[in-house]
Amino acid sequence: MPMRMKLTAITLDCADPLALAAFYQQATGLERHPKSDADFAGLSCADGLFIGFQRVDDYRAPRWPDQTVPQQFHLDFAVEDLDEAEVRLLELGAGMPRHQSGEDRWRVFTDPAGHPFCLVRGSV
Structure with a gap:
């Protein structure tokens, strides 16, 4: 029997987390996570799913x-x-x-x- 798991977050690598979070926020209307910063930004969905954007050097x-x-x-x-x-x-x-x-x-x-x-x- 498979283990029960719930997807809670998806994180995308990028060069500019705040800019990419702003793009998806404008496209979807999701709420920006209050602790977003230049290295890691995120959006929160009403159903609990979190979409994160993390800075990666040489992306x-x-x-x-x-x-x-x-x-x-x-x-x-x-x-x-x-x-x-x-x-x-x-x-x-x-x-x-x-x-x-x-x-x-x-x-x-x-x-x-x-x-x-x-x-x-x-x-x-």
Whole structure:
């Protein structure tokens, strides 16, 4: 029988934790953790999940879909309107790789530190 575990945090490496936390805070509306600083910043979700951003010296951004610097993971966010969300994320500084394989079901973006993440059509 598998051990019962609950995911409580996801932490992303980056060069500037406060800037990356600000990007995701503006994109999601999550609350910034009050002890965020230049080395480690975080956002708190109502369900208890914590998204952290930690400073890494000589950080190298993933290269998606190229694997010279692998993505290692990505986040998925559900949105009701892909077009509306795309406009907002690009305004906030997200990138949008040319390679898009999800057609109208999902879209791939990169955050300002280069981490790929997806928006998927779904209820919020």
